[in-house]
Amino acid sequence: MTAGTATARIRVGLLGCGTVGADFARLLVDRRAAVEDVTGISLELVRIAVRDPRKPRPEALDAELFTGDAYDVVKADDVDLVVELIGGTSAAGELVTTALEAGKPVVTANKELIAKAGPDLFAAADRAGVDLFFEAAAVAAVPILRPLRESLLAEDVTRVVGIVNGTSNFMLTRMTADGLGFDEALAKAQELGYAEPDASADVDGADAASKLAILASLAFNRAVVADDVGREGIVGLDREDFELAARFGYDIKLLAVAERFPDGHAIGAQVFPALIGRDHPLASVRDSFNAVFLTTSAAGELMFYGHGAGPRPSASAILGDVTGAADQLLRGTHRRIPVGSPARLRPARDLVHSYYVRADVEEAPGVLSEVTGVFARHGVSIRTVDQDGSESRARIVFLTFPAPEHALDDALEELRGLSRVRGVGRVLRIHK
Amino acid sequence: MTAGTATARIRVGLLGCGTVGADFARLLVDRRAAVEDVTGISLELVRIAVRDPRKPRPEALDAELFTGDAYDVVKADDVDLVVELIGGTSAAGELVTTALEAGKPVVTANKELIAKAGPDLFAAADRAGVDLFFEAAAVAAVPILRPLRESLLAEDVTRVVGIVNGTSNFMLTRMTADGLGFDEALAKAQELGYAEPDASADVDGADAASKLAILASLAFNRAVVADDVGREGIVGLDREDFELAARFGYDIKLLAVAERFPDGHAIGAQVFPALIGRDHPLASVRDSFNAVFLTTSAAGELMFYGHGAGPRPSASAILGDVTGAADQLLRGTHRRIPVGSPARLRPARDLVHSYYVRADVEEAPGVLSEVTGVFARHGVSIRTVDQDGSESRARIVFLTFPAPEHALDDALEELRGLSRVRGVGRVLRIHK
Numbered sequence: 003m004t005a006g007t008a009t010a011r012i013r014v015g016l017l018g019c020g021t022v023g024a025d026f027a028r029l030l031v032d033r034r035a036a037v038e039d040v041t042g043i044s045l046e047l048v049r050i051a052v053r054d055p056r057k058p059r060p061e062a063l064d065a066e067l068f069t070g071d072a073y074d075v076v077k078a079d080d081v082d083l084v085v086e087l088i089g090g091t092s093a094a095g096e097l098v099t100t101a102l103e104a105g106k107p108v109v110t111a112n113k114e115l116i117a118k119a120g121p122d123l124f125a126a127a128d129r130a131g132v133d134l135f136f137e138a139a140a141v142a143a144v145p146i147l148r149p150l151r152e153s154l155l156a157e158d159v160t161r162v163v164g165i166v167n168g169t170s171n172f173m174l175t176r177m178t179a180d181g182l183g184f185d186e187a188l189a190k191a192q193e194l195g196y197a198e199p200d201a202s203a204d205v206d207g208a209d210a211a212s213k214l215a216i217l218a219s220l221a222f223n224r225a226v227v228a229d230d231v232g233r234e235g236i237v238g239l240d241r242e243d244f245e246l247a248a249r250f251g252y253d254i255k256l257l258a259v260a261e262r263f264p265d266g267h268a269i270g271a272q273v274f275p276a277l278i279g280r281d282h283p284l285a286s287v288r289d290s291f292n293a294v295f296l297t298t299s300a301a302g303e304l305m306f307y308g309h310g311a312g313p314r315p316s317a318s319a320i321l322g323d324v325t326g327a328a329d330q331l332l333r334g335t336h337r338r339i340p341v342g343s344p345a346r347l348r349p350a351r352d353l354v355h356s357y358y359v360r361a362d363v364e365e366a367p368g369v370l371s372e373v374t375g376v377f378a379r380h381g382v383s384i385r386t387v388d389q390d391g392s393e394s395r396a397r398i399v400f401l402t403f404p405a406p407e408h409a410l411d412d413a414l415e416e417l418r419g420l421s422r423v424r425g426v427g428r429v430l431r432i433h434k
Numbered sequence: 435m436t437a438g439t440a441t442a443r444i445r446v447g448l449l450g451c452g453t454v455g456a457d458f459a460r461l462l463v464d465r466r467a468a469v470e471d472v473t474g475i476s477l478e479l480v481r482i483a484v485r486d487p488r489k490p491r492p493e494a495l496d497a498e499l500f501t502g503d504a505y506d507v508v509k510a511d512d513v514d515l516v517v518e519l520i521g522g523t524s525a526a527g528e529l530v531t532t533a534l535e536a537g538k539p540v541v542t543a544n545k546e547l548i549a550k551a552g553p554d555l556f557a558a559a560d561r562a563g564v565d566l567f568f569e570a571a572a573v574a575a576v577p578i579l580r581p582l583r584e585s586l587l588a589e590d591v592t593r594v595v596g597i598v599n600g601t602s603n604f605m606l607t608r609m610t611a612d613g614l615g616f617d618e619a620l621a622k623a624q625e626l627g628y629a630e631p632d633a634s635a636d637v638d639g640a641d642a643a644s645k646l647a648i649l650a651s652l653a654f655n656r657a658v659v660a661d662d663v664g665r666e667g668i669v670g671l672d673r674e675d676f677e678l679a680a681r682f683g684y685d686i687k688l689l690a691v692a693e694r695f696p697d698g699h700a701i702g703a704q705v706f707p708a709l710i711g712r713d714h715p716l717a718s719v720r721d722s723f724n725a726v727f728l729t730t731s732a733a734g735e736l737m738f739y740g741h742g743a744g745p746r747p748s749a750s751a752i753l754g755d756v757t758g759a760a761d762q763l764l765r766g767t768h769r770r771i772p773v774g775s776p777a778r779l780r781p782a783r784d785l786v787h788s789y790y791v792r793a794d795v796e797e798a799p800g801v802l803s804e805v806t807g808v809f810a811r812h813g814v815s816i817r818t819v820d821q822d823g824s825e826s827r828a829r830i831v832f833l834t835f836p837a838p839e840h841a842l843d844d845a846l847e848e849l850r851g852l853s854r855v856r857g858v859g860r861v862l863r864i865h866k
Contacts, residue, residue, distance in 0.1 A: 029732055037588045040655060040772040137585065143733035145585035152584070153569065153577035156469045156753040223472060283739055286718035293737075300461055300750035301575035305725075305739035307715055318732035321588040335765055340472040 009042050012328040015049040015081035015106075017072050017097060018088035022111060022138075023050070024060050025313035026085065026320050031062055033321060043328050051075045051088075076101035083327055085320060086110040095119050102130045107327040107336070111138035111316050117212035117228040120219060124339040133336040135323035140216045141166055141292050143315030144308035145322070150220040151337065158299040159221040163433070164258040166213040168290035168311045169197045169204035170236050174254055174275075175288045178244050184237065196290050207233035207273040210258045213310075217294060218260035218271050224345035226260070226271055232350040233273040238428050246360065246399055247430075250386070252277035253285045257433060261353075269345040270353045277358050278433040351408040356385070356434060358401055359410075360427035361417065365396040369422050373398065376420070380413040381405060395424070401432065441474050444760040447481040447513035447538075449504050449529060450520035454543060454570075455482070456492050457745035458517065458752050463494055465753060475760050483507045483520075508533035515759055517752060518542040527551050534562045539759040539768070543570035543748050549644035549660040552651060556771040565768040567755035572648045573598055573724050575747030576740035577754070582652040583769065590731040591653040595865070596690040598645040600722035600743045601629045601636035602668050606686055606707075607720045609676050616671060628722050639665035639705040642690045645742075649726060650692035650703050656777035658692070658703055664782040665705040670860050678792065678831055679862075682818070684709035685717045689865060693785075701777040702785045709790050710865040783840040788817070788866060790833055791842075792859035793849065797828040801854050805830065808852070812845040813837060827856070833864065 014030070016023060030047055038044045050063065051072040059068065069075065076084055076097050084101040086108060088094050094115050101108050103126065110116065116123070116139045127134035137147045141164070150159070165171050172194075173187035182190065188205070191197035203209045211231035218226040236256050247254050255278050260271040278285050283305050287293040292310025297303055309315035330336050363369045370389065377384055383403040390397050402410070410429070418426055446462070448455060462479055470476045482495065483504035491500065501507065508516055508529050516533040518540060520526050526547050533540050535558065542548065548555070548571045559566035569579045573596070582591070597603050604626075605619035614622065620637070623629035635641045643663035650658040668688050679686050687710050692703040710717050715737050719725040724742025729735055741747035762768050795801045802821065809816055815835040822829050834842070842861070850858055 033588050033590070033732075036590065040587060144736060145581040148585045149577040149581055152758055153580045153751075153754045155472060156465050156757045157750055158465070158468065281718075281720070283715075283718050283723075286713075286715050288713070291715075291735075298750070300465075300746045300753070302741045302744075302747055303723075303739075304576060305737070307735075307737035307739065309734045312734075314732045315734055318589055318730070319585075321732070322585045325588045326584055333765070333767055335767070 009038060009044050010332050011044045011046055012331065013046050013048040013080055013082045014324060015075035015078060015084050016047060017051045017075060017084065017086045019050050019052045019059060020087065021313040022316045023087040026087065026317040027063055028060060029314070029317040029321055037325055041325060041329060043325065043332065045324060045328060049075045049078060049081055072097050073100065076106065077104055082106060082331060083324065084108045085324060086112060089114070091115050091118055098123060099126050102126045102132060102134065105130055105132055107133040107331050109135045109320055109323040109327055111136065111320055113139040113212045113216065117215040120216065120227070121225040121341060121344070124341055127336070128338050131336055133327045133330050134339065135327050136216070137323050138316045138319035140213050141294055141306070141308070141310040142312065143318045144292060144294065144306050144310060146217065146294050146306045147220055149306070151339070154298065154301070157301055159296055160262055160299060161297040162214070162217050162221045162260045162294060163284065164214060164217060164292070164294040165255055165284055165287045166258050166292050166294065166310055167204050167210045167256060168292055169201055170256045171287065171292065172196045172290045174236065174256060177239070177241070178248070178253055181241060181244070183241055184239060205237055206235035207256065210256060210273045214258035214260055214271055214273060218269060218345070219341045221260065221296065222262045222269055222345065223340050223342055224269060225341050225343065226269060226345045230345065230347050231271045231273060234275065236275050239275060243360070243428060243430065247277050250277070250401065251280055252432070253280055254430065255284060263348060268348040270348045272350060272353065274431055276431045276433045282433070351411070352406055354404045354406050356402050356404050356432040357410055358399065358430040358432055359414070360397065360399050362424040363396050363398055364422040364424065365391045365394050366422060369396070370398065372420065372422065373417065376416045377402070377413050380409045380416070382409050382413050404434070441470060441476050442764050443476045443478055444763065445478050445480040445512055445514045446756060447507035447510060447516050448479060449483045449507060449516065449518045451482050451484045451491060452519065453745040454748045455519040458519065458749040459495055460492060461749045461753055469757055473757060473761060475757065475764065477756060477760060481507045481510060481513055504529050505532065508538065509536055514538060514763060515756065516540045517756060518544060521546070523547050523550055530555060531558050534558045534564060534566065537562055537564055539565040539567070539763050541567045541752055541755040541759055543568070543752055545571040545644045545648060549647040552648065552659070553657040553773060556773055559768070560770050563768055565759045565762050566771065567759050568648070569755050570748045570751035572645050573726055573738070573740070573742040574744065575750045576724060576726065576738050576742060578649065578726050578738045579652055581738070583771070586730065586733070589733055591728055592694055592731060593729040594646070594649050594653045594692045594726060595716065596646060596649060596724070596726040597687055597716055597719045598690050598724050598726070598742055599636050599642045599688060600724055601633055602688045603719065603724065604628045604722045606668065606688060609671070609673070610680070610685055613673060613676070615673055616669065637669055638667035639688065642688060642705045646690035646692055646703055646705060650701060650777070651773045653692065653728065654694045654701055654777065655772050655774055656701060657773050657775065658701060658777045662777065662779050663703045663705060666707065668707050671707060675792070675860060675862065679709050679790070682709070682833065683712055684864070685712055686862065687716060695780060700780040702780045704782060704785065706863055708863045708865045714865070783843070784838055786836045786838050788834050788836050788864040789842055790831065790862040790864055791846070792829065792831050794856040795828050795830055796854040796856065797823045797826050798854060801828070802830065804852065804854065805849065808848045809834070809845050812841045812848070814841050814845050836866070
């Protein structure tokens with residue numbers, strides 16, 4: 003990579019050796035000769051900090067590498083570069099900061115940390131004049147952060163739409179393809195190892211919100227943190243929603259959407275399950291795959307697709323970052339992360355979407371007129387109505403034209419109060 | 435991008451001001467302030483070489499920028515960086531080499547040049563210690579070369595499959611969706627501006643072969659040139675093929691496929707129309723969109739999707755490269771293109787595929803047995819047979835298991851010689 007350099011050695015210190023850490027350590031050993039061949043950089047793993055250094059570890063890793071003291075790694079004179087894979091935010095944040103302040107580039111896969119404290123850490127890296135890379139914290143193996151920071155640096159990105167949680171995408175794919183209910187789909191995901199026993203951060207959108215905060219920050223060059231992202235998960239979706247979506251030509255996906263509005267760079271950022279047209283490239287993202295779809299002013303639409311989780315894909319992204327950071331370190335330079343001041347956020351209630359609304363009503367003369375009247379009163383125009391009824395009960399599905407969320411919320415509140423409306427189902431946004 | 439630098443000025447010289455050149459010049463002017471804001475680099479367009487400097491040009495471009503002498507740009511002391519957009523290989527190759535030897539980084543969108551003379555130019559850039567970037571020469575706006583060179587540098591890429599020609603993809607999409615014939619689809623593409631009056635390089639696979647040579651070189655770190663790529667175009671596909679493909683659950687796409695085999699790094703590189711399963715992410719690449727699908731050992735499957743042609747998308751990629759090259763120039767460094775010795779190519783006849791074969795035969799007892807006997811004799815196993823006949827004539831479609839091309843070719847030759855075989859249609863490979 004660097005021109006004309008003889009082989010240079012970079013000593014890597016690793017924090018954490020769980021599944022991702024162990025796979026990264028193995029991959030580094032496997033690919034070491036190939037990386038040296040192409041880059042002239044010899045990556046050497048010299049220290050691994052773990053909670054219990056006496057616990058048995060993968061055979062490929064020398065027992066002498068292990069230490070119980072993480073500060074022994076981030077402060078050590080014989081460690082050039084630190085890889086943080088312990089997770090969490092408090093201890094990890096302090097360790098990352100200490101490593102940066104000691105002049106060591108840091109590579110991390112810690113999405114919670116970057117989505118919470120990113121801007122502070124970016125500033126610390128810049129002060130220290132070293133790199134902080136975190137490709138694996140966004141969509142794991144999918145190279146998206148580096149293209150945003152480099153290839154698309156001169157681009158005007160206006161929207162980011164991601165399918166960034168593999169567990170929920172796997173579940174939604176099975177609910178669509180096999181007609182499974184939510185609980186069955188979750189059990190299947192757990193059985194196949196796509197979901198942890200506690201999958202709440204996957205199904206409630208929290209994981210996707212962290213990733214969206216990172217993506218939006220780098221796409222718009224404004225700091226967005228996880229708490230800035232509105233979110234709704236996939237809990238409560240039922241079979242009927244999938245059947246109805248299919249009838250209208252849609253799939254249901256958990257989307258992470260960030261948009262930059264022209265007026266003074268206000269940003270909207272939300273995670274929600276949405277109807278998406280079956281012809282949209284994101285609809286072809288199935289099972290545990292992830293993708294990020296960008297809208298830019300000159301390049302147009304771009305999509306990046308691949309594995310957004312898993313130890314090997316994460317290890318691949320980490321190794322790519324380590325190689326890049328090592329190269330920069332040897333050149334004595336680094337890349338400032340161009341994330342400026344905090345984003346000015348547009349509140350969810352002012353964001354505009356089209357909606358899918360399902361209501362159970364009494365089958366009686368005038369009900370449809372009464373219900374559509376509610377939408378009209380709140381300025382929500384109906385694009386399609388589908389009524390399906392028998393005897394005394396009817397199910398009505400509305401697809402609306404775009405309207406602000408506050409208008410829809412007001413209409414829904416009034417709708418729920420009508421005596422002849424038995425219930426209003428889960429409201430879904432429609433991705434345009 | 436570079437830390438702590440005050441604004442630095444980079445003077446850009448442009449060779450060629452056709453549709454891409456003019457869009458690049460406009461985009462550079464439009465995005466100049468934004469690029470400076472993020473990178474601290476002020477990109478200034480100081481010279482534009484064109485064949486006829488007196489010809490009217492876009493208003494945004496000062497008439498004084500134009501010169502009729504391209505060497506006045508590549509050798510000028512007041513030009514820091516050269517963008518080559520004149521196309522062709524002879525004059526362009528000399529100009530690029532001269533610019534590199536004068537110590538100026540070069541950005542080019544010239545796929546013919548890179549696919550033909552890439553390795554020599556990479557060496558020239560490395561000798562001069564400057565960058566040669568050519569993202570727009572591969573899949574235009576889709577960031578694929580930089581991810582290959584950086585994010586995936588430590589990865590082991592084993593296969594590259596691209597839909598890299600927008601004209602033919604548009605035509606195939608219309609032939610699939612609207613049942614158009616080849617000539618109608620071509621006329622439609624020309625009417626909508628997706629095809630030039632002479633679309634031969636689009637429909638015969640030559641354009642895709644150049645792009646594949648570039649992609650394969652960077653994916654495998656071995657020099658592959660356009661002449662190394664076997665190719666078949668989309669001429670001769672007819673409606674019946676699309677109907678049959680659909681019946682078996684496939685779409686037809688023009689694929690550019692490069693594969694690296696484990697034995698001593700032999701590489702196979704071919705462009706051909708192929709059946710591809712409708713669930714494959716590449717099947718969702720419609721109209722004039724392009725995509726590159728990578729198989730890697732740790733990251734798994736990755737896909738990069740977007741506009742592979744067009745002045746604005748190309749201008750976007752060129753501006754991204756210019757920004758990156760300017761940053762490197764200011765840091766006094768460059769990235770060597772890690773393309774080593776020429777690839778050892780595996781001949782097409784030894785490459786293994788599954789095939790779709792359509793034959794018209796006489797409807798008579800024993801014909802099916804005779805025909806399948808031919809396949810068996812040459813070691814080509816049949817996976818599916820579909821026979822559709824009436825009276826004296828029948829159409830048989832075979833889908834085979836994987837077999838080397840030489841085995842299929844031998845079987846086809848014998849098949850064509852059978853008296854009861856009226857004709858053998860276009861043979862298509864099946865993408866696995």
